[in-house]
Amino acid sequence: MGHYDFLPIILGSDENAYGNARLIHETYQIKPLLLCTRLLIPTMNSNLFDLVQIDRFDHEKVFPEALLSILEKHAAPNKKLIVIPCSDYYAGMLSRHYCKFKGLIANHFISEELLDTLDTKDKFYKLCEKHGLDYPKTIVCEAHERERALEGMDFEFPIVVKPENSNAYAYLHSDFEGKKKVFFFNTKDDYLKMVRNMNDSDYNGKLIIQEFIPGGDSSMRVINSYSDDNGKVKMMCLGQPVLEEYAPKTLGNYAAIISRSDMDIYLKVKAFLEKIGYIGYSNMDMKYDSRTGKYMMFEINPRLGRSSLFVRAAGLNMIAALIDNVVYGKEEECIYSDKIGLWTNVPKIILQKYVTEPKLSTEIKKMYKQKKVLKSLWYKKDLNLKRIIRISRYNYAHIKNFRQYYFNKQ
Structure with missing residues (x-):
């Protein structure tokens, strides 16, 4: 294994995490640390990293302290610690708690303010509007408006429907019949059927309803x-x-x-x-x-x-x-x-x-x-x-x- 003046720390254990561990091995012949709650299939039986499993590491209450103690343990005067988040919620927690790790992590992340303007579609599209990027026609509806949401629609079926952030914790951990990351509907009835199931679940986030841009x-x-x-x-x-x-x-x-x-x-x-x-x-x-x-x-x-x-x-x-x-x-x-x-x-x-x-x-x-x-x-x-x-x-x-x-x- 190579000896370098930095230590990469990967957060997560999915395909993304494995791909990054692989790139690090290929480029620098070193073993990164891999921090996660549990190994997912892509990272199982691998020799590319040193594993640190942390119970409930993806919870806001556990994450900052847990990461801090690992950073402190590995900190050394001539060694830079590089942190690579592999999911939206790890990236989000790094932005929100970055000040706690100041001086310990060599790379930076976007501010919490900027993250807030990117992480939901409605705010992101306002930013696109301002800076001249194109985006599909969209309705954003609050949880209590789901059944009436199509009334003011100024585009045609088929429509695409998705939660405001399909990778957000609240959606990943909700449960209802027919749940998907993205829905396609050709009629209002199909849409309403899904919405009624969703309304029975504990998911109360916003929904994004969009015109379908043709093409596969x-x-x-x-x-x-x-x-x-x-x-x-x-x-x-x-x-x-x-x-x-x-x-x-x-x-x-x-x-x-x-x-x-x-x-x-x-x-x-x-x-x-x-x-x-x-x-x-x-x-x-x-x-x-x-x-x-x-x-x-x-x-x-x-x-x-x-x-x-x-x-x-x-x-x-x-x-x-x-x-x-x-x-x-x-x-x-x-x-x-x-x-x-x-x-x-x-x-x-x-x-x-x-x-x-x-x-x-x-x-x-x-x-x-x-x-x-x-x-x-x-x-x-x-x-x-x-x-x-x-x-x-x-x-x-x-x-x-x-x-x-x-x-x-x-």
Whole structure:
């Protein structure tokens, strides 16, 4: 293992966490600390990190003290501690409690004030409006308005409905019949049926009701960026999801992404991030509207996404961008990704079956031939029998899920 003057600390244990541990191993040959409440499948039987399990670590009451004691334990005069949150709630807690860790964490996070303007769709769209980014027509309704919400609708069916923040604790831990991260409805009756079930649950957050921008999964776009402490964007990578996940719990997550390049949208998003004073990793979801040629903004997440290894498939390294800047003080110009690569979280057989656009399926075939494919969880330097069996099962579960849940969104 290499010896370095920094220690990365990863918060979480999902695909995102594994991808980051893998990047750190690949780039620096060191073991990060991985902090989580429990290991999820992607990080099980792995040798890439030192695990610290903390009961209820994702609770606001436990998190600050628990993280503080770990930072204090590992603090050393010539060692920088880098903290990498892998979910919205860890990122949120870092922003809210950052002052408690001052001087202990080398990298910075956006302020709580800025986080508040990004973390709900209605506030985010006000920001888009102000800075000239396009977004879909939207109704935001409070819990008590759900049944009447469609009365003033100034757009047509089909509609897309989602909780204000589908990754928020309150939604993740609520329970009702037919619960999903994202709903698609063609009629008012279908919408009302879901709402009545939701109203019986303890979820009392807002709902976002949106016009459906035509196009399937491959009309989606995602941009991952890294902004330094001065708010200057240092690395950007655009991806075209070619397939999303369909199981109810993961609906709307990306299953496979081809990295792309588009200077127009790079410059537009870069200007936006720099104007609002954004710091650290960001991950923006949008959809390309073929009717207008515009990119419609959906949301921004204050962390790398669980699919952010698509940046690595394009030959760039988001972790290195952070470390170069924070640990080694390098001042580089912004790097815009312009290489094509394929990242996938599902087996090849699923891509062959469900990516039906001829142009895309040809491109995917070509990338498998040229060995330009990166799979998050399949890392040659971290394979043991138990892990191989576990990841094979995970892949098989994906095949079953697609068979059961796939539907055409066109």
